[in-house]
Structure formats: structure tokens, C-alpha cells
Amino acid sequence: MTRLRTVTSTLVAALAVTALTACGGGEPEAPAKNADGSTTLDMWTFADVHAAYYEEMAEKWNEANPDQEIKLEVTVYPYQDMHNKLQLAVNSGEGLPDVVDIEVNKFANFVKGENPPLMDLTEAAAPYADDVVQARLDLYSKDGTVYGFPTHVGAFTSFYNTELLEDAGIDYTTIKTWDDFQEAGEKYNKETGKAFGVASTGVFFLEPLITAQLGGQYIGDDGTVQVNSPEVVETLTMLQEMQDAGAISTIPGGSPDSEEAYGAINDGDYAAIVYPAWYTSRFVDYMPDLEGKVAIAPAPVVEGAEVQTIGGGGTGAAVPVVSPNKELAADWLAFAKLSPEANVAVWEVLGFDPVNMAVWEDEEVTKNPENKFNKYFQTNMFDVLNEVKDGIGHLDSFTDPSWPTVDDTFRTVTLNEIYENGTPAQEALDQAQADLQNQLGQ
Amino acid sequence: MRQLLYSKRLAPYLFILPFLVTLAVFWVVPLSRSFVMSTQEVLYGQATFIGLANYERLWGDRIFWQALFNSVRYMVLTLVLLIPIPLALAALVNSSIGSARIKGFFKASMFVPALTSVVVAGIVFRLIFAESDSAMMNQVAEFFGFGPVRWLRGDLTGLAALLAIALWRWTGVNMMYFLAGMQAIPSEYYEAASIDGAGKVRQFFHITLPNLRPTIVYVVTISVYGGLAMFLESFMLYAGNNSPNNQGLTVVGYLYRKGIEENDLGFASAVGVVLLVLVMAINVSYLTASGTFKKEAA
Structure with missing residues (x-):
């Protein structure tokens, strides 16, 4: 009987150890660069139109920052599925993207508790903060810390x-x-x-x-x-x-x-x-x-x-805190969502009311007769x-x-x-x- | 190794080890974690012990009781539909009526729905029961002189749609179980009965049914669990977890909403524990009453 116990318990113990080590990951990996010097950023979103927009912003970023090129890989999931997937991923700390779009009605779920799984983006937002509608940054902030960048005012x-x-x-x-x-x-x-x-x-x-x-x-x-x-x-x-x-x-x-x-x-x-x-x-x-x-x-x-x-509705783009490329992701994201050139694209590509109010005054952009939205309405x-x-x-x-x-x-x-x-x-x-x-x- | 495999005492344990390990890793561990989590408030990287507060909230939660009512109602109605109908069909297939070829085709076509994905089926049924008057069910309704019906907006019509999916999907499976059970009944019984002058109906009630008892007990047990744990059918039919007035919300749907959609994992664990206790209570008392735990008489 003793031998039996030894054999079975050894086997069980061995399996348990394997199982536990398999679950034990979650440490941020070191930033990895591709062979051509660019960094791959994974992104999740729930809207096709957003994906097209982000891809355009990645190209613009690469033109302006040839030393910090990024390779953006956007995955579009259905709305509910993406948020559920993200919820599971942040709870386990595994399988997260570098950048993620979170819809405003879901956002509060992801900043609950003492250590929200999202990165503090206050610093990355600072250069643009004066021109941006404050109410929209507040929407994705908690206790004065910005966790997400808005896409539009949605007035x-x-x-x-x-x-x-x-x-x-x-x-x-x-x-x-x-x-x-x-x-x-x-x-x-x-x-x-x-x-x-x-x-x-x-x-x-x-x-x-x-x-x-x-x-x-x-x-x-x-x-x-x-x-x-x-x-x-x-x-x-x-x-x-x-x-x-x-x-x-x-x-x-x-x-x-x-x-x-x-x-x-x-x-x-x-x-x-x-x-x-x-x-x-x-x-x-x-x-x-x-x-x-x-x-x-x-x-x-x-x-x-x-x-x-x-403002009604909205999407806050955030950076999970475990992302190995979070610094670069945050800089790119601030550029892609808050900078004036990004906000011109928000109007021209998406037809949304941009959060950077400087754009609202720029009649060359807003009154452009070739714009498909100006033509329609x-x-x-x-x-x-x-x-x-x-x-x-x-x-x-x-x-x-x-x-x-x-x-x-x-x-x-x-x-x-x-x-x-x-x-x-x-x-x-x-x-x-x-x-x-x-x-x-x- | 050879010694181990040939040892009468040790080999059986080795053989059941894969099952035991899977049971421990994928069942016992998560289950005990759920018990622990149901007494905690779980946030990112922090869990605080809060005693039975989750259960207290659950007790006073109208939506939970509504979900439970929906699940129990669905479970009872699936039992009412999915035991007699497949049983009758199995008896028909097992009888001498009709050619073997037609019956083979019938069996196969009844079984096919079980092989399709619930996701696809749910979407198709959503279109069948759509609001517009060109949707299939509304054309049927029109043929009978009423409608168009807003199927998925009304409580009972929505339930009818869910039961339609259950019937479509599980009739064939349950029929197969019963058919297998019937074919295991020795034909001598029927011969003896017919010599004694018993008709087909009598034979069914006095030979087929009693001999099918183990099968019926099994089918009822899995149907109780399946009915109470139903989630995907409703999720697909209503294109998400939010049905009008929660009419399609089930206990598992509520667990999913609380845990995954609203990130309240402690509360969701409490919902899960209550569901487990409920299913176990129903099934254990049913199995005891039906004598399954008694030792077989020699």
C-alpha cells in the first residue's frame, strides 16, 4: 500500500507542478524589435472603421518618426466579444494586446480597484491637453489619472x-x-x-x-x-x-x-x-x-x-499595463488620437466631431467642399x-x-x-x- | 514498468489516473476556487474576504430570481417535451412498421441537428422568429390567420422559440438513447407476452418501459442539468445576453453577465455555487428516489 501511495502521489505531484508552472507566467517581456528595427504593436478594436483609421495613423507616425517605426496589427472583434475577451485577459494578465479600444459604457469595468490593468497615460496626453475637450478626457480618467484617449466629442x-x-x-x-x-x-x-x-x-x-x-x-x-x-x-x-x-x-x-x-x-x-x-x-x-x-x-x-x-457614446483607447511595448504604444496612441493631424483624420475618415477643438476652427478642413460628409448633408x-x-x-x-x-x-x-x-x-x-x-x- | 502493469493491485489505479488527474485539475481545483471566490470581492490583483455578503446580495436580487425562474421553467418544459416525444419516436422506429431504409434515413436526419453548432442554429432560429412579416414563423402565423407576431419581444413567444431550438436539437439524441435501450431488451420477453395474448400497447407499458428505466433515469438526469445550465441557445437567439426585460436570461447567463460583462467575479462565483447546489440537490434526490444508488440485487 505504501508503494502505491508513493507512486500515485509522485505522479499527481508532478502533474500539479507542471500545471502550476504553466499558469505562472504574466511577467512583462522585454520589448522585442523586428528585424527591420520596427516594433510590432497588437491592437484590438470592435469597429472596422476604427481599424482603417488606426492603420492610416500608423503610417503617418512612421513618416514622422523613422527611428521608432511601428508595425500595427489590428484585430477587429465583435463589440461584446472583444470586451469579454479583454475582461478575461486582464484578469489573467495573459494574451493582452499592446493597445485596445474600450467602449465608454464598458470603460469603468477596467479601472476598478487599486491597481487598474491599464497604463497611466497622463504624461503622454500632456502635450495636447490644452486643445482637447477636457470633459472627454475626464470620461476616461479616474482620480485625476488618464487611462484612455477619446476618439470624438459625440455632441x-x-x-x-x-x-x-x-x-x-x-x-x-x-x-x-x-x-x-x-x-x-x-x-x-x-x-x-x-x-x-x-x-x-x-x-x-x-x-x-x-x-x-x-x-x-x-x-x-x-x-x-x-x-x-x-x-x-x-x-x-x-x-x-x-x-x-x-x-x-x-x-x-x-x-x-x-x-x-x-x-x-x-x-x-x-x-x-x-x-x-x-x-x-x-x-x-x-x-x-x-x-x-x-x-x-x-x-x-x-x-x-x-x-x-x-457627449454621447465614445471609445477610449488604452494601453494594458503589462504590455512590453507600453511606452512606445502610449506615445503613438497620443499622436494617433489627440494630435491636430490625427483629429483632421478623425473628421475626414470617420466623420466624427474631433476632440481637438483647434480643428473646429480650421475652415479649410471643416468647409472643404470635397469632403464626403459636407457633400451629403x-x-x-x-x-x-x-x-x-x-x-x-x-x-x-x-x-x-x-x-x-x-x-x-x-x-x-x-x-x-x-x-x-x-x-x-x-x-x-x-x-x-x-x-x-x-x-x-x- | 512491467511489474507495475502486471500488478493486480496497482495497475487499476494507473489506468484511472488520467481521469483522476483531469478531474482534479479541471474540476476539483476550479470548483474549490469558485467556493473561495464566492466569499470574496475580486478586483484586479486583489481579493478581499467579505464573508457571505455575495450570497446576501444574491438572495435579495430580483434579477437572479427571474433568471432562476426562467431556467427552472425551461428545464421542466424540456423534460415534458424531450422525454415522451423521443420515446414515442424510438418505439416507432424499433417496431416492425415501415422499411428499414426509410427508418435509417429518419434516424440519421433526426440526429443531424445535434452535430450542428448551436451558434449557427441560434442565428438561423433568430431569423426564423424575426419580427418582420416576411420571416418564416410569421408567414406560418399568417397562414393560420394571425400575426405578424413579435416573437422575441414577448415572454411566452420567446420561450416557445427557445423550446423549438431544444426540440429540434435534442429529439434525435434522446431518441437514440431510447432506441439503444430498447434494442438491448431480449426479444423473448415480447414473444412470451404475445403468446400470453398481450397487445403492442400493453407490451410497451409492461415490458419496454420497465426495462428502459436505467436509460430514462440517465436521460432525465442529464436533461435536468442541461436545462438548468442552458445559456448558449438564449445567447444566440437574442443576439447577446440582454433580452427584453431579461425574458431569456438564464442562471448561467446571469453568471456570465455579472462575472465577464460586469467584472464582478465574486458575485458570479456565488451564482455558480448556487446553481451547482441546486442541480446536485435535484439530481441526487431523483437518483436516490429512482434507486440508482442501491446495490443491484444479485
């Missing part, structure tokens, strides 16, 4: 299908407040029987905008959720009234930013889309029939609001942006570590309850508050 704007509005006798330039919006929507709906604006259940964008205009928050300064606070209730009640009046309606696919919705908007089923400025690219890429028929205008406001618009996006420039606010709740959970609850349950099932706003929000308090252990 909310309205996109009106002027052809449809004119047929119904509506002049979009008169729409300034949400009351005007509702009135126009009601009229349009009565005239045509079709939907005017959109009530999204799949994205949580419009509601934070209105709450910010009302001066409210979803999460208090002490980090406790308050999704049934008076301003939030007012927001959702207002939207629910608009829906009852026929001014906004639900859309196939759950939000304007989905394949099914592109088709519906392109067919003229919806006349007014209030969405972040980056939606320009969706019009140009997916709704060719509307070329020349769409005008960009400022988003409606709540009467007397200090904050006119906020009736009005110039930068005219609209410069009009609201001083009223661009920031919703602090976006940067709270609990935001991903709040966002998830609204997109899964609360917005469905309100817009699809007609549950009164107050009731649905009380339910959300109770669920969130419990889920977050508050």
Missing part, C-alpha cells in the same frame, strides 16, 4: 429629413426646445401617420442628455445610484408623454444604430434622429438614398438649460458644433464605476418597460432603483 445633434418635414409643413429651424420638438412631432404624425423621432430601447443615450440638461444625475457624488431622482423621473415622463403624443416611436432593431433601423430611416419611416454627431458616418455609409435631404441642427434643449448638449456639422460649443457639458455619472450596471439595467429592462410595455415612468424607475441598489450592494 448630441439633430438630424432632420427636410424633404419629409417640408411636405408636412414643418420648418426644422424653428425647433429649439423639446416642447417645439414634441409639437412638430405631433403635427408630423397627424399629417403623415408616420413616426417622427425615435424612442430607443437598445441604447441609453437620449435620456442622459435630457437629464443633464435638467441638471440631474443618475449616480450621486458619493457613488450611490439615484435613478429615480426627480430629474430622471421628469426626463422619462417627458419622453413617455412624447411617445403618447406620437412625437417619438420605437424603431426596429431597438436603436437608430442598427442594421434594421438604417433600412427604416433610409426608407423615410423616421424624420428626426437626435443622436451623437458621429451618426453622420452611419448616414453616409448606410443611407445613400437620403443624400442631400438631411440637415444637421443643434439637439433640442430643455428651456433655460445651462448644459445644451453632452445640407448644413455643415461644424457650424452646428461651434454654435453649441460653450454649452457642451459632461454627465459625471458616465465615469462612475457603477455606470456599466446602470446602463445595462436601462437597456435591458427599464427602457423596455417604459417604451414597449407602457409602464409609468415613476414605477419603472423605482423598480430600477431597487434592482440596482441590490445588484451593486448599496
Whole structure:
């Protein structure tokens, strides 16, 4: 019996040791250079258009820095898969890329705790910090440390299908407040029987905008959720009234930013889309029939609001702290996302509103008649942006570590309850508050 | 080595060693880690012991109970559908009705869905149950004079879609289990019964069913586990883990959402532990009641 035990235990021990050493990696490797002196940087992103943009920025960097050439290898994963993969990778410290795009609603997950797995990018941002919209850097910062670089401001704007509005006798330039919006929507709906604006259940964008205009928050300064606070209730009640009046309606696919919705908007089923400025690219890429028929205008406001618009959505590019090439990656990333030349490309390639405001003033860039976005829309996006420039606010709740959970609850349950099932706003929000308090252990 | 292989005492242990090691490395270790993690708050590179706080949160969590309700409901309904239907089909195939060729083709085509990927199947079913009136199920609905139905928006219609996937995918597999069990029943029993004047139906209930008991116990046990652990079907059908009002959320889906999507690994571990305890409780009591743990009578 003794021999048996010895043999088996030796074997088991040997296997256990192998298994443990196999898991024991995770130490940063030394930076490795390729034979031609360049450094390979792996990058993950979740949007094809971003990949094309980064590749262009890598080329520009190599032209300007021949001594620090990089070889960028971008992998595009589906949105949810990429974030899940990243979550697993940062928890194990293995298999991480050198640079990664993290969507704003997921970002707070990656800066939780005392040692976030992302590199401190404050220093790399310093040379550009003065020109960049601070609210957008704050979005990817925690306790004053910058962990990610923004791609765009994403200021909310309205996109009106002027052809449809004119047929119904509506002049979009008169729409300034949400009351005007509702009135126009009601009229349009009565005239045509079709939907005017959109009530999204799949994205949580419009509601934070209105709450910010009302001066409210979803999460208090002490980090406790308050999704049934008076301003939030007012927001959702207002939207629910608009829906009852026929001014906004639900859309196939759950939000304007989905394949099914592109088709519906392109067919003229919806006349007014209030969405972040980056939606320009969706019009140009997916709704060719509307070329020349769409005008960009400022988003409606709540009467007397200090904050006119906020940034919606966004992507923070970050550098995992275990990357062996993190210094170079950070320098390149700052160049690729914050420098003036990068921000010109953000507009020209992606059609987004760049975070470097110096670009907003540069009429050679913004008014270029050859630009495909300028050709598509009736009005110039930068005219609209410069009009609201001083009223661009920031919703602090976006940067709270609990935001991903709040966002998830609204997109899964609360917005469905309100817009699809007609549950009164107050009731649905009380339910959300109770669920969130419990889920977050508050 | 030769001595070891020929030793009556040691060789059996050597033979089961690969299984034991896999069990230890991939099962016992992760399982005990989950137990430990379920009492911790886990963040990057730091884990704090917080006692049973995760379980307390779980107890008061409406969404968890909803997920549990969804999983149990799905499990019970798959049992109701996926035991009798395959059993009846297996009895038909095993009977003398029809030609062997047709039955062979039938068996093969029933089994094919089990070989396809759930991911592909989920996407196809999502299109079949799509909202637009040109989607397949809505054309069927139209044929019967109602619709278009927003299948994946309603709780019960969504459940119907999930059950449709389960039926499509597992009927053939369960049928094979039952068929194998039936073919192991000695034909003398049936001969004796027919000499005594028992009809086909009586033979089925008095010979086939009792002799199939071990197979039925096995199929029920794996179906209980499979039903409660269902995740991928719902994930694919709803194109992600967020279904309207969480109507398609299962316990494993909730674990995935909390652990992977929201990086709350401690809480997710607690969900996993509760699921394990639940499955074990149901299966162990079922197996005890069905007499599986009793020693075979000599």
C-alpha cells in the first residue's frame, strides 16, 4: 500500500507542478524589435472603421518618426466579444494586446480597484491637453489619472429629413426646445401617420442628455445610484408623454444604430434622429438614398438649460499595463488620437466631431467642399458644433464605476418597460432603483 | 514498468489516473476556487474576504430570481417535451412498421441537428422568429390567420422559440438513447407476452418501459442539468445576453453577465455555487428516489 501511495502521489505531484508552472507566467517581456528595427504593436478594436483609421495613423507616425517605426496589427472583434475577451485577459494578465479600444459604457469595468490593468497615460496626453475637450478626457480618467484617449466629442445633434418635414409643413429651424420638438412631432404624425423621432430601447443615450440638461444625475457624488431622482423621473415622463403624443416611436432593431433601423430611416419611416454627431458616418455609409435631404441642427434643449448638449457614446483607447511595448504604444496612441493631424483624420475618415477643438476652427478642413460628409448633408456639422460649443457639458455619472450596471439595467429592462410595455415612468424607475441598489450592494 | 502493469493491485489505479488527474485539475481545483471566490470581492490583483455578503446580495436580487425562474421553467418544459416525444419516436422506429431504409434515413436526419453548432442554429432560429412579416414563423402565423407576431419581444413567444431550438436539437439524441435501450431488451420477453395474448400497447407499458428505466433515469438526469445550465441557445437567439426585460436570461447567463460583462467575479462565483447546489440537490434526490444508488440485487 505504501508503494502505491508513493507512486500515485509522485505522479499527481508532478502533474500539479507542471500545471502550476504553466499558469505562472504574466511577467512583462522585454520589448522585442523586428528585424527591420520596427516594433510590432497588437491592437484590438470592435469597429472596422476604427481599424482603417488606426492603420492610416500608423503610417503617418512612421513618416514622422523613422527611428521608432511601428508595425500595427489590428484585430477587429465583435463589440461584446472583444470586451469579454479583454475582461478575461486582464484578469489573467495573459494574451493582452499592446493597445485596445474600450467602449465608454464598458470603460469603468477596467479601472476598478487599486491597481487598474491599464497604463497611466497622463504624461503622454500632456502635450495636447490644452486643445482637447477636457470633459472627454475626464470620461476616461479616474482620480485625476488618464487611462484612455477619446476618439470624438459625440455632441448630441439633430438630424432632420427636410424633404419629409417640408411636405408636412414643418420648418426644422424653428425647433429649439423639446416642447417645439414634441409639437412638430405631433403635427408630423397627424399629417403623415408616420413616426417622427425615435424612442430607443437598445441604447441609453437620449435620456442622459435630457437629464443633464435638467441638471440631474443618475449616480450621486458619493457613488450611490439615484435613478429615480426627480430629474430622471421628469426626463422619462417627458419622453413617455412624447411617445403618447406620437412625437417619438420605437424603431426596429431597438436603436437608430442598427442594421434594421438604417433600412427604416433610409426608407423615410423616421424624420428626426437626435443622436451623437458621429451618426453622420452611419448616414453616409448606410443611407445613400437620403443624400442631400438631411440637415444637421443643434439637439433640442430643455428651456433655460445651462448644459445644451453632452457627449454621447465614445471609445477610449488604452494601453494594458503589462504590455512590453507600453511606452512606445502610449506615445503613438497620443499622436494617433489627440494630435491636430490625427483629429483632421478623425473628421475626414470617420466623420466624427474631433476632440481637438483647434480643428473646429480650421475652415479649410471643416468647409472643404470635397469632403464626403459636407457633400451629403445640407448644413455643415461644424457650424452646428461651434454654435453649441460653450454649452457642451459632461454627465459625471458616465465615469462612475457603477455606470456599466446602470446602463445595462436601462437597456435591458427599464427602457423596455417604459417604451414597449407602457409602464409609468415613476414605477419603472423605482423598480430600477431597487434592482440596482441590490445588484451593486448599496 | 512491467511489474507495475502486471500488478493486480496497482495497475487499476494507473489506468484511472488520467481521469483522476483531469478531474482534479479541471474540476476539483476550479470548483474549490469558485467556493473561495464566492466569499470574496475580486478586483484586479486583489481579493478581499467579505464573508457571505455575495450570497446576501444574491438572495435579495430580483434579477437572479427571474433568471432562476426562467431556467427552472425551461428545464421542466424540456423534460415534458424531450422525454415522451423521443420515446414515442424510438418505439416507432424499433417496431416492425415501415422499411428499414426509410427508418435509417429518419434516424440519421433526426440526429443531424445535434452535430450542428448551436451558434449557427441560434442565428438561423433568430431569423426564423424575426419580427418582420416576411420571416418564416410569421408567414406560418399568417397562414393560420394571425400575426405578424413579435416573437422575441414577448415572454411566452420567446420561450416557445427557445423550446423549438431544444426540440429540434435534442429529439434525435434522446431518441437514440431510447432506441439503444430498447434494442438491448431480449426479444423473448415480447414473444412470451404475445403468446400470453398481450397487445403492442400493453407490451410497451409492461415490458419496454420497465426495462428502459436505467436509460430514462440517465436521460432525465442529464436533461435536468442541461436545462438548468442552458445559456448558449438564449445567447444566440437574442443576439447577446440582454433580452427584453431579461425574458431569456438564464442562471448561467446571469453568471456570465455579472462575472465577464460586469467584472464582478465574486458575485458570479456565488451564482455558480448556487446553481451547482441546486442541480446536485435535484439530481441526487431523483437518483436516490429512482434507486440508482442501491446495490443491484444479485
